[in-house]
Amino acid sequence: MIEKRLERMGVMTDRGKATAYGIFSLSLLLILWICATSLFQWIEPRVLPSPTRVIGQFAWILTEPFSGLRLPGHILSSLERWGWGVLTAGLIGIPVGVFFAWNPWFRTFVNPVFELIHFIPPFAYIPLAVLWFGASTATQAMVVFVAAFPSIVINSQLGVAQVEKIYIDAARVLGASQLRTLWRVILPAAAPSIYTGLRIAISNGWMALVGAELVVGKVGLGFMIAQGQENASVATIFVGIITIGCLGVLIDTLVQRTERFVLPWRKVAS
Amino acid sequence: MDQSRTLQVAAGLGAVLAWIVIWAWLTRPGGPVPTLYFPAPDDVWAKFVRMWQRPYIGSTLPNHILASLYIVLTGWGLAALVGIPLGIAMAWWKRLKWIVFPTFQLIRPVPPLAWIPLTILWLGIGDSARISVVFIAALVPWLMNSMLAVYSIDRLLLDAAKTLGANDRQILTRVVCRTALPTLVAAARMALGSAWSTLVAAEILAATAGLGYVAVNASQLLDTDVLLVAMFMIGILGIGMTGLIGLTQNWLAPWSVLGARRD
Amino acid sequence: MEQSAGKMASGTTDPAPEAPAKLELRNISKWFGPEGEGVHAVDDCSIEVKKGEFIVVVGPSGCGKSTLMTVGAGLEEPTHGEVLVDGKPAGPPGPTRSVVFQKFALFPSETVEQNIKFGLQMTGVSAAEQEARLAEQLKIMGLEQFRKSYPSELSGGMQQRVAIARALVMQPEILLMDEPFGALDAQTRTILQEEVQRLHREKHYTVLFITHSVEEAVYLGDRVVVMTRRPGRIKRVIELPRDVAWKTGDIELASEHPEFIEFRREIWGLVREEIVSI
Ligand SMILES: Nc1ncnc2c1ncn2[C@@H]1O[C@H](COP(=O)(O)OP(=O)(O)O)[C@@H](O)[C@H]1O
Ligand SMILES: [Mg+2]
Numbered sequence: 001m002i003e004k005r006l007e008r009m010g011v012m013t014d015r016g017k018a019t020a021y022g023i024f025s026l027s028l029l030l031i032l033w034i035c036a037t038s039l040f041q042w043i044e045p046r047v048l049p050s051p052t053r054v055i056g057q058f059a060w061i062l063t064e065p066f067s068g069l070r071l072p073g074h075i076l077s078s079l080e081r082w083g084w085g086v087l088t089a090g091l092i093g094i095p096v097g098v099f100f101a102w103n104p105w106f107r108t109f110v111n112p113v114f115e116l117i118h119f120i121p122p123f124a125y126i127p128l129a130v131l132w133f134g135a136s137t138a139t140q141a142m143v144v145f146v147a148a149f150p151s152i153v154i155n156s157q158l159g160v161a162q163v164e165k166i167y168i169d170a171a172r173v174l175g176a177s178q179l180r181t182l183w184r185v186i187l188p189a190a191a192p193s194i195y196t197g198l199r200i201a202i203s204n205g206w207m208a209l210v211g212a213e214l215v216v217g218k219v220g221l222g223f224m225i226a227q228g229q230e231n232a233s234v235a236t237i238f239v240g241i242i243t244i245g246c247l248g249v250l251i252d253t254l255v256q257r258t259e260r261f262v263l264p265w266r267k268v269a270s
Numbered sequence: 271m272d273q274s275r276t277l278q279v280a281a282g283l284g285a286v287l288a289w290i291v292i293w294a295w296l297t298r299p300g301g302p303v304p305t306l307y308f309p310a311p312d313d314v315w316a317k318f319v320r321m322w323q324r325p326y327i328g329s330t331l332p333n334h335i336l337a338s339l340y341i342v343l344t345g346w347g348l349a350a351l352v353g354i355p356l357g358i359a360m361a362w363w364k365r366l367k368w369i370v371f372p373t374f375q376l377i378r379p380v381p382p383l384a385w386i387p388l389t390i391l392w393l394g395i396g397d398s399a400r401i402s403v404v405f406i407a408a409l410v411p412w413l414m415n416s417m418l419a420v421y422s423i424d425r426l427l428l429d430a431a432k433t434l435g436a437n438d439r440q441i442l443t444r445v446v447c448r449t450a451l452p453t454l455v456a457a458a459r460m461a462l463g464s465a466w467s468t469l470v471a472a473e474i475l476a477a478t479a480g481l482g483y484v485a486v487n488a489s490q491l492l493d494t495d496v497l498l499v500a501m502f503m504i505g506i507l508g509i510g511m512t513g514l515i516g517l518t519q520n521w522l523a524p525w526s527v528l529g530a531r532r533d
Numbered sequence: 534m535e536q537s538a539g540k541m542a543s544g545t546t547d548p549a550p551e552a553p554a555k556l557e558l559r560n561i562s563k564w565f566g567p568e569g570e571g572v573h574a575v576d577d578c579s580i581e582v583k584k585g586e587f588i589v590v591v592g593p594s595g596c597g598k599s600t601l602m603t604v605g606a607g608l609e610e611p612t613h614g615e616v617l618v619d620g621k622p623a624g625p626p627g628p629t630r631s632v633v634f635q636k637f638a639l640f641p642s643e644t645v646e647q648n649i650k651f652g653l654q655m656t657g658v659s660a661a662e663q664e665a666r667l668a669e670q671l672k673i674m675g676l677e678q679f680r681k682s683y684p685s686e687l688s689g690g691m692q693q694r695v696a697i698a699r700a701l702v703m704q705p706e707i708l709l710m711d712e713p714f715g716a717l718d719a720q721t722r723t724i725l726q727e728e729v730q731r732l733h734r735e736k737h738y739t740v741l742f743i744t745h746s747v748e749e750a751v752y753l754g755d756r757v758v759v760m761t762r763r764p765g766r767i768k769r770v771i772e773l774p775r776d777v778a779w780k781t782g783d784i785e786l787a788s789e790h791p792e793f794i795e796f797r798r799e800i801w802g803l804v805r806e807e808i809v810s811i
Contacts, residue, residue, distance in 0.1 A: 017368065018364075018368040021365065025369045025372055026372050026373065029373060105281075108278075108281045108285050109285045111282065111285060112282075112285050112289050113289060120502075120508070121466060121467030122467065123470045123471035123474065123482070124467075124470045124481075124485060124504045125501070126485075127486045127488065127490075128501065132307060207383070211381070211383040211471040214383060214387070214471070214475060215486075222383075222384070226387055228387055229390055234391060237388050240384065241384045241385070241388070244381065244384050245376075245377075245380040245384075246379075248379040424638070426634055427638055427640060429603070429626075429634075430638035430639075430640075431640075432626045432627075433626045433631060434628060434631075434651055434655055434699070434703065435628040435652050435656040435703070436651075440655055444655075448643075525641050525642050525683040525684075525685055528685050528686055
């Protein structure tokens with residue numbers, strides 16, 4: 001019945017219908033939220049603040065310092081720690097991954113340490129990081145590193161291992177040295193896989209950062225929601241969660257979009 | 271073939287041993303790494319044995335382990351109870367997907383951990399806060415992979431079932447749900463990984479027992495050896511549980527682990 | 534230049550008091566996507582399959598043969614035209630029209646015997662009857678020793694035997710086969726071709742068989758329908774002699790028979806025109 005009406009309105013494709021249904025269900029959720037809070041106060045504001053309260057809190061944190069920093073400040077410090085962690089993971093992880101594929105003995109030797117990092121969840125490193133670095137940027141960066149490192153190594157290794165031997169032979173026949181083969185042939189061919197690894201690392205790192213900031217630190221988005229818990233301010237937590245979610249989506253979209261520029265030779269597929 | 275495999279295993283063991291030796295050498299009394307930052311292997315082992323028998327911050331190690339397992343398995347199991355049927359239903363009835371999926375997409379980018387402060391505010395620091403965070407962490411992989419499991423079923427199988435007289439309900443229960451099983455086993459593994467890692471963080475933040483709780487207390491008390499015991503246990507239990515799930519594939523979906531026979 | 538199928542068909546249906554065809558595809562057209570914009574797969578095809586007849590459809594790959602078959606089975610709705618069984622609209626797919634697919638389409642999670650019993654269980658056949666029919670099919674198809682195997686453990690030829698058994702066990706009035714031997718190696722194919730020929734002779738199944746192999750068409754068919762390239766229309770219908778010695782023997786010998794060679798040449802000529810002409 002709904003569909004008939006939609007079709008009369010000119011919405012014919014499944015895609016269009018899906019959007020219509022989505023808008024409908026999300027609006028319903030919003031209306032329910034408004035009813036439960038602002039309109040009828042079914043739920044105490046202490047437990048669930050109204051949308052207007054959340055927006056108000058958002059505006060407040062944007063303009064007034066919260067625990068010393070405004071919202072952009074918290075965002076920047078989160079991004080900074082996250083950036084350091086992912087950057088180090090990339091700088092160490094890519095060579096390690098390439099070497100894993102290049103030299104089986106190196107791999108056998110380093111593997112135990114790598115598996116240790118791989119199988120112990122990043123959050124389990126928080127207490128160790130705190131013990132080593134105290135409440136500094138390095139603590140959070142280390143947790144981000146641990147979260148980001150494995151996927152970079154695994155995907156770099158896969159990428160190199162998958163490069164067809166025929167390319168390598170072709171390069172050899174053309175007289176390229178090992179290093180040049182690596183640089184000119186193998187790395188470009190492995191780049192898409194390495195990129196995939198980086199992408200996973202970037203989002204894993206972001207997730208881990210939040211965890212690290214919840215536990216230690218005096219700034220950052222994770223700290224902000226922890227502070228919201230401390231002050232029993234659900235609105236602050238909401239602002240934090242929404243910001244974290246939006247930034248996560250934004251980062252992932254950016255990474256996806258840049259792929260075309262970074263790897264122009266990769267066919268744009270799927 | 272077999273010989274090279276034995277060689278590989280031997281080399282792997284050798285590497286592990288080598289690292290333990292390096293570790294022992296670095297942390298030897300008067301060595302370059304102070305044990306405050308990183309304890310010696312024998313200290314860690316001694317602490318492990320001791321914690322197994324005597325309580326550390328309230329419980330013995332087995333009890334801490336049980337506390338962690340209880341939370342993680344409850345959250346993971348509840349997420350399965352919701353995620354599998356919902357995921358399959360969403361893939362099967364596109365209207366349900368159109369209605370539910372947008373909300374799900376809204377929640378998905380939020381790291382599961384970000385819900386911890388909220389659940390603590392709403393539910394207190396009891397088990398239910400941790401269970402619900404673990405639940406959220408496990409729900410995403412359960413649901414996404416259940417949907418994927420249905421989508422990846424060859425349409426031809428559904429056509430074949432139709433021509434054999436099966437109705438929609440029969441196709442759903444007999445063809446779709448069974449064919450999806452191997453993917454669901456993979457989903458179980460991913461969901462557990464996500465649940466386990468989230469639980470550790472949740473225990474660091476709000477718990478009175480459990481391995482994460484041990485780790486954070488050890489860190490505050492500067493008991494590095496205890497901290498390492500906790501971290502190792504977290505890693506080993508994670509590997510163990512995912513391994514167990516892998517084994518269930520043999521009896522849940524035996525067809526998916528057979529090699530194709532050629533003639 | 535092209536002889537329309539309509540004329541041929543009306544030639545055979547004119548004698549009035551004849552029973553309606555077992556399966557009739559009447560003026561079938563099929564568009565994927567909106568009509569006039571999407572892919573025009575089949576255009577105005579009419580095919581009649583009489584009871585006990587073995588009709589083979591040949592045509593270049595991509596000409597809409599499979600589409601015709603899925604429409605005939607009821608798996609897709611035709612854009613125009615209708616599908617009739619015994620003169621009545623055929624309705625949704627079901628066990629009266631069993632289908633054998635090129636890619637076997639066996640349920641990977643079920644053993645050979647579960648696969649074969651699948652349709653019987655869906656349609657509520659009694660357990661005793663299920664066992665009896667299963668045993669019969671296992672015997673006919675030579676699958677007894679594989680009854681507990683999973684499809685992934687079987688070779689392609691064995692898998693297709695299971696698929697045929699699964700279709701036959703339903704005791705269908707009509708058997709639809711879409712390039713059933715296309716994915717098999719040459720030797721297995723030969724053996725299964727002979728077995729299908731034997732089954733048809735002994736049990737008088739009504740079959741609509743699709744292939745791109747001219748040889749297979751001449752060997753198996755009572756009538757061969759040649760299709761044009763996409764959008765698939767019917768180019769020519771060729772009656773083949775029935776009950777001749779070369780059709781009842783094995784295919785290797787048939788292909789040396791002058792009559793066989795003549796038909797093969799004629800049909801290949803028709804198909805070839807569709808492939809080479811732009
Ligand atoms: N579901 C579909 N959607 C869109 N196009 C299709 C679909 N199925 C088949 N086609 C197109 O219709 C044409 C006929 O396909 P098919 O019947 O499979 O050919 P054949 O079996 O003769 O090789 C092909 O061009 C194919 O690409
Ligand atoms: Mg085809």
